[in-house]
Amino acid sequence: MTILVTGGAGYIGSHTVLTLLEAGYGVVVLDNLCNASLESLRRVERMAGRELAFVKGDVCDQACLDAIFAEWEITAVIHLAGLKAVEESVQQPLDYYGNNVGGSLTLYQAMRSAGVHRLVFSSSATVYGAEAPVPYREDFPRGVPSSAYGASKAMVEQMLEELCSVENAWSVVMLRYFNPIGAHASGQIGEDPRGFPNNLMPYIAQVAAGRRETLSIFGDDYPTVDGTCERDYLHVMDLAEGHVVAMKHLDRTGIQCYNLGTGRPVSVLQMVSRFIAVNGVDVPYLMAPRRAGDLPAFWADPTKAWNELGWRARRCLDSMVRDTWRWQQLNPDGYP
Ligand code: WQD
Numbered sequence: 001m002t003i004l005v006t007g008g009a010g011y012i013g014s015h016t017v018l019t020l021l022e023a024g025y026g027v028v029v030l031d032n033l034c035n036a037s038l039e040s041l042r043r044v045e046r047m048a049g050r051e052l053a054f055v056k057g058d059v060c061d062q063a064c065l066d067a068i069f070a071e072w073e074i075t076a077v078i079h080l081a082g083l084k085a086v087e088e089s090v091q092q093p094l095d096y097y098g099n100n101v102g103g104s105l106t107l108y109q110a111m112r113s114a115g116v117h118r119l120v121f122s123s124s125a126t127v128y129g130a131e132a133p134v135p136y137r138e139d140f141p142r143g144v145p146s147s148a149y150g151a152s153k154a155m156v157e158q159m160l161e162e163l164c165s166v167e168n169a170w171s172v173v174m175l176r177y178f179n180p181i182g183a184h185a186s187g188q189i190g191e192d193p194r195g196f197p198n199n200l201m202p203y204i205a206q207v208a209a210g211r212r213e214t215l216s217i218f219g220d221d222y223p224t225v226d227g228t229c230e231r232d233y234l235h236v237m238d239l240a241e242g243h244v245v246a247m248k249h250l251d252r253t254g255i256q257c258y259n260l261g262t263g264r265p266v267s268v269l270q271m272v273s274r275f276i277a278v279n280g281v282d283v284p285y286l287m288a289p290r291r292a293g294d295l296p297a298f299w300a301d302p303t304k305a306w307n308e309l310g311w312r313a314r315r316c317l318d319s320m321v322r323d324t325w326r327w328q329q330l331n332p333d334g335y336p
Contacts, residue, residue: 007081069114126150190327261300
């Protein structure tokens with residue numbers, strides 16, 4: 001069983017590839033390394049004690065994809081490759097539609113030409129949109145996404161639903177991520193954002209390590225437990241394991257989507273407090289104006305993944321912040 005993982009050198013990709021190798025799968029990684037380091041894959045191989053195949057390339061490159069399907073007997077594809085910075089997507093919509101929608105279209109056409117019809121797609125909780133009640137449930141209609149990033153994920157979901165409605169050879173699972181954080185407990189692999197971290201957890205870690213002076217908390221006047229935004233943070237290893245479990249359910253044809261979240265909201269202030277308490281560090285912060293596009297609070301109803309896949313997030317908040325800090329301490333400047 002050989003799995004093609006697009007974007008497999010990235011944060012979620014490297015943790016997912018490690019889980020696949022440890023589960024005995026053969027793995028081919030396609031990554032253009034625009035937001036990832038090859039070092040992550042070298043470490044994954046050492047940790048798993050097994051090799052993988054790596055192809056430097058882009059999911060928008062049809063010839064590259066055709067060559068991969070000709071070279072390896074791919075049994076399923078886990079499609080993670082894509083751009084994912086919400087704020088950036090507002091400023092650069094064409095890049096996001098080109099990569100996330102165009103790349104998906106090219107990949108699925110190459111899969112069909114190669115007779116490969118088993119796919120796990122990396123989707124996002126952002127497809128629910130701003131109006132959806134919480135907790136989010138998979139039977140909710142997709143909402144009006146607040147960014148090109150969210151819209152691109154919603155478009156690919158719709159493309160896959162329409163494809164599966166007319167071509168019954170396909171077996172597709174779409175995973176709607178909530179907020180993945182943390183790192184493998186060894187501290188060998190983790191989140192290594194290029195430049196200025198957009199997301200909360202890497203920013204907290206870099207402030208704790210002294211790489212950044214203070215954390216700005218964007219907004220303390222939201223209708224939430226303490227005025228700061230609430231999110232459903234899950235451990236990246238739980239997320240990785242969710243991909244392997246989802247892949248095992250590709251035997252049934254058709255299409256399904258699943259929330260990957262804990263079902264437990266955590267506020268920004270609660271996250272900062274846990275990080276300080278668990279790791280015994282200081283994280284200076286100041287209150288700043290709200291960030292455009294942020295929703296006050298959203299979290300998952302995770303029961304469908306548990307009922308149908310037997311998957312649930314098992315790692316607690318303390319291990320998320322502890323594993324983040326271990327990665328940060330062992331890799332102060334990320335991957336070499
Ligand atoms: C969380 C909270 C910020 C940074 C992200 C991705 C999205 C999706 C889920 C995949 C918000 C606050 C942040 C900072 C802060 N990923 N914050 N100071 O926006 O929920 O979504 O993960 O699908 O693509 O954007 O996560 O970590 O950016 O923000 O106060 O320096 O932390 O305002 O309330 P978000 P985030």
